[in-house]
Amino acid sequence: MPMEQxxxxxxxxMDVVRCRGDGGLLLGASSLxxxxxxxxxxxxxxxxxxxxVEKCTGGxxxxxGLSDAQWADDTKVIVGLDTGGLAVWELxxxxxxxxxxxxxxSHDDIVTCVSVSVGSKKAVSAGADRW
Incomplete structure (x- = not known):
């Protein structure tokens, strides 16, 4: 395991708790x-x-800071950030x-929610900028 990462x-x-179909667990946390x-x-x-922390597979x-995250597919995660940005990470x-x-x-303020469509072809986000 690449411990340096x-x-x-x-x-x-703790801001995010998302389960995978196979039982894996994604956690997201912020310092605030x-x-x-x-x-x-x-x-x-x-x-x-x-x-x-010692027992996580990857981190x-x-x-x-992050406010939300959703699995886009089996390995990709879309993360909503407090900067108004969205990021896609792959495990x-x-x-x-x-x-x-x-x-x-995508936003002028914190991203408050991220959602992925069925089929994982599109994602939407909501933010404190009301967009």
Whole structure:
């Protein structure tokens, strides 16, 4: 497991809990302290061991706080950020490595909700900017 990617500690505020069909668990947390908020994503193959950092399969530190995340398919996650942006991350290397695929700024304020359509072809987001 590439431990250099996994953050040393989980951020204080749990923002996201999403289950996969196979039982895997995605957690998202944010620091919500200091001048700039940071966030982190964590993946656990066995939900019973969450949120133990030592037992996660994969994790990544984000450069912004997060407010929501949804599975787009079996390996891709769409993340709503407090910067007004959206980011797509893929779990690769047998769910051990988060790979950043794409980012876009879609809102003028925090993204509050992300939803993926049936079939995972489209996603929508809502934000504090009312768009």
């Amino acid at each position: 996994i953050p040393a500690a989980m951020d204080r505020h 302290s200091g001048r700039y908020w940071l966030g982190s994503l964590w993946y656990y193959e066995t939900p019973e061991v969450a949120p133990d 990544v530190q984000l450069e912004a 690769t290397d047998d769910f051990h490595t988060f790979l950043h695929l794409h980012s876009a700024v």
